[in-house]
Amino acid sequence: MLLLLGLGFAVNTLLLTSPLYMLQIYDRVLTSRSEETLVVRFNNIFMHSMQPAIISVWFKNSYRRLGMARKSKRASLHLTEKQSAMLSNLAHSRTGLVREVERAKILLEYAQGASIADIERRVGVSRPTVYWLIPS
CATH class of the missing domain: 1.10.287 (Helix Hairpins)
Structure with missing residues (x-):
């Protein structure tokens, strides 16, 4: 400084x-x-x-x-195959609630190790929404 x-x-x-x-x-x-x-x-x-x-x-x-962003200190998310398949189906659903579809997309991206900024950009939601929807 x-x-x-x-x-x-x-x-x-x-x-x-x-x-x-x-x-x-x-x-x-x-x-x-x-x-x-x-x-x-x-x-x-x-x-x-x-x-x-x-x-x-x-x-x-x-x-x-x-001022560069550091590596996230949040815990990683490990999904079973069943959970991953369920979230994938929900993420590609056309009849599900929008909030549930967004959360499924966010959780899948986070489980794959994507950064918060990448999730925000790919899913098309704000950063606070991503922080709110991923487990801390």
Whole structure:
């Protein structure tokens, strides 16, 4: 977490390079009419302009890794062949109640080891619904 704060501070500090560059140009280059100073200042600003972009990408990747979903701590679901067949019939039923059909699909997916996000996407229900319908 401290790394993320440091990276955020570095990016915001480096974003000040453009205003400082303009001040340097008006203060030093225009008054001295020096092309060499202008080239050096331009190279500096170019390098400092690229650093926030690089740090920003690194920051986003670090943040994504730290906030990435972990393996579920929920117990796995083991179904017998009879239970699996019953749930499969119910999942493909056209006359069953919608809630029961959804629960059967969710339980079958969960028993096969699918993640919550995959179940949510395949069955077409919200994440809270998936959490509510699978055993904890």
